[in-house]
Amino acid sequence: MDTTMLFAQFQKKIDQDIKIEPQDWMPDEYRKTLIRQISQHAHSEVVGMLPEGNWITRAPSLRRKAILLAKVQDEAGHGLYLYSAAETLGITRDEMYQQLHSGKAKYSSIFNYPTISWADMGAIGWLVDGAAIMNQVPLSRCSYGPYARAMVRICKEESFHQRQGFEILLTLSKGTKAQRKICQDAINRWWWPSLMMFGPTDNDSPHTAQSMLWKIKRFTNDELRQKFVDVCAEQVKFLGMTLPDKDLKWNEERQHYDFGPINWEEFWNVVKGNGPCNKERLATRVQAWEDGAWVRDAALAYEEKKAVRQYRYDAENENTKMPVS
Amino acid sequence: MLTLIRKYFYGDYGEIENGAPPAPPSREWPLWEVFIRSKQGLDHKHVGSLHATDAAMAIENARDVYTRRMEGVSIWVVESRHIHASNPDEAEALYDPANDKIYRHPTFYQLPDELKYM
């Protein structure tokens, strides 16, 4: 079959909102884009366990400890769903890890910022998970079936994450002076990096046009960012706190909030590895993986021994078996 | 003949996409597909996959990964390499012929409205 025709059929399916499934023909670039995006997303979930995992042993109450544990565990689960989805495209999880550990693959830069107070658990839930949800809800309608299905599951679970985060901040905002102080401080530190989570502006986002044509992406980075700002500018009022942007104000004409310029120099620097925790986060992942090698090997070795034993047992019993009449 | 599954390497933001160094020989745990019955009376439904060294471990992992929120009452696992699938290239030959057999559907038959219980 002529590939031009395959391309045309493929695009027709996409245009008709027919999902693409693993065994279907797809353009190389589509497969490559998906592998890049899904694995980057999976890595983000797994690296994202670290900044919050940092506070599990210091959670201020048993209830908070249980919630945080469950939440960080969910992130591991989300990473797993996403690696699964990427594996349907013909890449193995080990290969994806290899790319992460060698620094080839990226993950969301937000996780390269440190969590330095308990309030950060609240700010991450509210802002970081909030921004993630804003990105992810449209992805659950993405054209690639396994990715879309993974996203449906993830979105369902994420909303608990955002709510628990807001609840942490709400409690702090009604607390002592010291608690209100760490609350505002956390919002100040996480606000801008959260806005950066939507990626570069549309002008600087080379992949966007093609991804939208393929319905991997449904909204542009700037559209989603604006939506996020509009939502948060209202939500912050419930906390009696402020967002750290003097230019933030309602624009009656646009029916949106205007907001100040994003520091893209910081963004690109963190992407390139110069964020406060890039090295530490990656080193931690690499170490967990390397420290676990003997464990994974032992489990495989045991399995192989067991299989050999089973084979011998079956072979021996084959000879002694009475014929069934 | 088209190769349906090919392996690709990673490229990122504005990076020259040369791909990562080749992965070392795989000692990866086998991949398993997971099917969950969400409640008694319903079919097991495919939910995703995971890695495990054997079936028992795959079931335990599935319990921890896919039923954290009471999503299931029963789990099936099967090693992914044992799943056989129909070829999507033959989809038309396989499934289109059913299109014109509309007489298989109850709505094909015109019967008087007064006729009950049928």
Add this chain to the structure above:
Amino acid sequence: MNAESMIPNHNAVTDTTINAMLQLADDNLIMGHRCSEWCGHGPILEQDIALTNIALDFVGQARNFYQYAATILQQMPNEKALALVDFDMVPEQITEDSLACLRDAGAFKNHLLVELPNGDWAQTMLKIFFFSAYRFYLFQLLQKNTDTQLAGIAEKSIKEVQYHLKWSSEWVIRLGDGTDESKNRILKAMDTLWPYAGELFGPAKYELECYQLESIAFETLRVNWLEKVNQIFEMATLPAQSFTQWHQSGGKQGIHTEYLGYILAEMQFLPRTFPNATW
């Protein structure tokens, strides 16, 4: 003569129950703490998730025991309640959290085994295996306790414990009969942990009284436990074990290893830095 002294046994029974609940809760809390340290650092994603589930179960059980103790304490005059618990910061109200966070190491009653560092995956698996096997047999006895609250918590928890026992047994077998390296590591873990196993079966007076057990019951517990351990060790191609005369102890009396202080410093720092704040 005041009214309370007219029911002489009441205080003693309460004292016993509180101590025993704190012992159970402290064991769970510290186990949960150690297991949760693995979260995000496990050898493979699936097992990271599995171990975090277990950590969650431990924390959940700790909460049940602390809450029960707190309920009993809340029902008595505050002064008396405070006298029963060795708080080193006086809480505004006695809750699961004040019990967990406002007692210092000397007031903690957990076994020394649970506070030992995680070490490698082998040591963590072996520790969970030892602890779960002990809890499995203990909770079977506690299910029959006339204190319906205690019996209820034991009944609910035993399902979780059963799974922990199965899961950790499988890992002990895999590591014992896996590679040379894994076998060496589990043997090393064995050397590290064994001196702390004996303490599980030396009951404090408050345990015997609250659990309504004779010392012989703990002796049976010890025999059952050792049998289980050796059964799994045999499958794991590991050498059979027996108890020697000497073992480390002191946890139940509040005399701990150096590790507990660090655990508590981490765990308790927020409630202690901001006394009486709500979280």
